[in-house]
Amino acid sequence: MQLGLIGLGKMGGNMAERLRRAGHEVVGYDRAPGKRDVDSLPALVEALEAPRVIWVMVPAGDPTKATVKELGELLSPGDIVIDGGNSKYTDDQVHDVMLREKNIGYIDVGVSGGVWGLENGYALMVGGTKEDVATAQPIFDALKPPAPVDESGQELPGAGFVHAGPVGAGHFSKMVHNGIEYALMQAYGEGYELLAAVDLIEDVPGVIASWTQGTVIRSWLLDLLVRALQEDPALERITGYADDSGEGRWTVEQAIENAVPMPTIAASLFARFSSRQEDSPTMKAVAALRNQFGGHAVRAVQAQEAERPA
Amino acid sequence: MQLGLIGLGKMGGNMAERLRRAGHEVVGYDRAPGKRDVDSLPALVEALEAPRVIWVMVPAGDPTKATVKELGELLSPGDIVIDGGNSKYTDDQVHDVMLREKNIGYIDVGVSGGVWGLENGYALMVGGTKEDVATAQPIFDALKPPAPVDESGQELPGAGFVHAGPVGAGHFSKMVHNGIEYALMQAYGEGYELLAAVDLIEDVPGVIASWTQGTVIRSWLLDLLVRALQEDPALERITGYADDSGEGRWTVEQAIENAVPMPTIAASLFARFSSRQEDSPTMKAVAALRNQFGGHAVRAVQAQEAERPA
Amino acid sequence: MQLGLIGLGKMGGNMAERLRRAGHEVVGYDRAPGKRDVDSLPALVEALEAPRVIWVMVPAGDPTKATVKELGELLSPGDIVIDGGNSKYTDDQVHDVMLREKNIGYIDVGVSGGVWGLENGYALMVGGTKEDVATAQPIFDALKPPAPVDESGQELPGAGFVHAGPVGAGHFSKMVHNGIEYALMQAYGEGYELLAAVDLIEDVPGVIASWTQGTVIRSWLLDLLVRALQEDPALERITGYADDSGEGRWTVEQAIENAVPMPTIAASLFARFSSRQEDSPTMKAVAALRNQFGGHAVRAVQAQEAERPA
Amino acid sequence: MQLGLIGLGKMGGNMAERLRRAGHEVVGYDRAPGKRDVDSLPALVEALEAPRVIWVMVPAGDPTKATVKELGELLSPGDIVIDGGNSKYTDDQVHDVMLREKNIGYIDVGVSGGVWGLENGYALMVGGTKEDVATAQPIFDALKPPAPVDESGQELPGAGFVHAGPVGAGHFSKMVHNGIEYALMQAYGEGYELLAAVDLIEDVPGVIASWTQGTVIRSWLLDLLVRALQEDPALERITGYADDSGEGRWTVEQAIENAVPMPTIAASLFARFSSRQEDSPTMKAVAALRNQFGGHAVRAVQAQEAERPA
16 A cells, blocks of 8 residues: 655654565655655655555654644545554553544554564554554565464464554553563563673573573563674673653553552663762761761762762 | 382382483482382492492481481492582581592582473583582483573574583572572562552453563473462462572571671562561561551551550 | 641641741641631631632642642742642742742742651742742741751751742652652661561560661661550551552653662552552563472462462 | 770770770770880780770671671780670671680670760660670760650650660670661652652752651651751762661561561661662563563664664
């Protein structure tokens, strides 16, 4: 089928390629010239036959909001807008109301797969009406991973695709996915650190590589950690600085909203915050308190060595 | 080669089967009659040709300690004892000293794989001298999983087996593996709970199944969670009660010993402790404090309803 | 000076009493007849001489919003509204904009002290313009605690009162205060639980009472815990069920918003969530996973005993 | 009464002074010349009349163990050794067995108070037999704080002193005290950091000072935080580096041993570990993983700026 695709960056560009390989016609638009097929949003709308399906794959937040709003002004009743970016699920609900007034459909899709998606396929978590989702299903079928390969010898129906609920459910599912991702990464990181901390373990990358077959903790992330350690066995070439891209924060916020205890995901998020601090104001306060009550040595900022302030 | 195997339970019995399928001769002993080939430890030692290799696969702690001690009295210089149970790595170091005095070798092996190991193979983390490990290598080769299948298209050398370091390194590695396992399970659990808490998600098992292909968080544990939800879609048939078997505790203890921050694994361990409490003394204290300063309602034990005690 | 006071409940009633003892004229209104001096908001406004100062002390959220909105319609330029409830600081900013358009002043006050405030005074954290705060200062002076008694022998200027910043800063400060409160209570609770868990400690209430003098951890909350244990030495009469009233959640949300690591306050909040669950969906998932990979016994819901499901 | 005191450092020296002010005769010994009354342990024993009471106030671990062992060889039946240092409670149990064989009594005392103890008194948590404790009671009475000053208007019997149980109970109580202390400090630190992170709060030290009267979270530690902020309002002169002295670790270890959930105290301990790391291996692993799956920028070690490694 025919699809308009807005945003031809790392994710969008690969998705266009995967869709074309599957025989779909993709008309691509990007703010930047180069790979784009048309020069403007109006030209994109012009180039598509009604009823149109347009996939928005631009950064979450203002870029996505502006794009959806402009599409609302350009599109016709019966058209469908799909937001495949990392939007907050509450944005979807606003977009849906806005477009629904004009009889334009709206679908939100959480997309996972990263740079590997072109070859492996993209896992898709979808929110929207049954009718809208049915219309876009050929696109989803081309993007999602091939027939499930189950490691434990049993078929896993629905692997790689779900219609999770009404508008918002797709991004909500993806948000939770990313929250879990934070904690999984942190867990492997903590285990790595303990192995690396003791002399007893003479082959840390070897231990982690050994876990990739036959163990309870084997996973794709573990495979990637093995790969990272092959490239840099003691992780000497990078610093322990980790950004966060929103979904982890939203996951914990939703946990709080719904009174769901979420200790490991929250701890992982906080560890990322800490990783970006030059110094910790909390620990400055702790150090100051220790000095006050016990005369414990503190580290003066300039000297960076233990001494007790006058 | 020939192997003596002590302990023919769920794990040991399957391991004997896998070794025999690979052409090894296994002489099995168990306290309980039935599947055993010999009736006593002395008979086991008698049945094996020197130099002997004997694999101990009995519960960690006293049973393993008693077995290793008795073997030390029965075996001859040049024999090797392998402890494949879930022993604490410090026990290995005691056993090694004890046996080494008699020129008996000692290897510790952390074994992962659970009930799936018979078919999939067992991941093995090994601690010991190069010589001892070389002697037992045919056994390890038969137990470990087959040639690595890498999901991301690159070979993973050493998958399923590692010689991690000297005696103790095998069980230490397995201990850290299990610590990570705790946090991975907790992370998936927290994500599951949040999905289940909101009306927006209409197909919770479907969302989780969708994650098994193409996502960043796909893993064997996730496959198992899908399977569990197929059997019991809302987990109505079990309670949230989770035992812990030692390795999680030891992992956090070692983290503390080595000043390694370990927030997610510790949180997962504490969540298991909480899951087994009928009521939380900590939260009783919190409730009592809230009542003291704010006159907040507390729940009396008997009435189980909100009221302020006189 | 003259003050209108809306809300004569546990907090508002005591505050009216403390203000009257200090010589101020309080005209009180409450939805419920009984202690109120006037029968309606219009009557309250009528009863006060312009420029009026009206203190709103009703539940946060809709009741406060409705009250402030109605006051906006009744009051005159130059009057001042004070919200002394537990409102979210973002509500203050909305209220301020709404009232400022009519030249009505707005002050937000975070009030701490609970049922003890009538005698001890109320700690006040204030947000607003310098001019508005100066106008209401006599009220604040009457409510706040008497001249500071410093335990460590040095004067603590500003104890019990602060003008923290512009509108919103008062409730923000109180929000953080309550977040800290959650973690302090949890910390004492955890220590209590460990003492109570071991046979070695024969006098748990005695140990806790001993901490109230001369130790680093002495505090008012500790005094209250001693009092609670005097009334119920093993906390047998209450259950470990703890509500949360909003500020703890908002504190963690603000931490996330500002990328501030907040492990202990978040953990305390999650512990309260857990305390209110009959069973933990997270731990159900963990138990289900343990059963899947290891054949570990799970607890069936009905039988409530360890068995492996078929 | 007469007391031998070994260790005349910051704590021991002040304690000797407080005991002498109360009329007791203290014979002090220290490894270092200067303030000591005798030149050796044998001379100390010689200088005291039997039955002797000797208080050991030297660093925990080897110095205390060596001192107690040597005293065991010098003292006579009926004498009593008191360990007032920060020993692990398990050391006490070893010492008790060793001395009891020679009919020498043993008491362990957890002492809190820091540099303020000379004036305010020392809180004492005591473990030992009734008889031994009775013998040493005059010493305890001189060291402990004066009659309780209760903030909430009610008498707190036993403030500042407890006989918590048999040998070990004193240090166990002190250990838990210190664990709680870690979490209290962390909680105040987290609150401080959030206040300091937002522009809305214009007077952070003022807000914290305001909490010292009339609030739920007022405490001695809070008073000290106010004092620290008076000296250094933005904590610019110290770094967020915090040592730990053992008790926090032991508290969490004991929590694990006894299956007590301890999220806030553990989080506080981990925060101290993190505060001392130049870089976090865990977060290196997280950053490496992010780069692997998403092509997310990482920070190369040398350049310290965002770029993707080749």
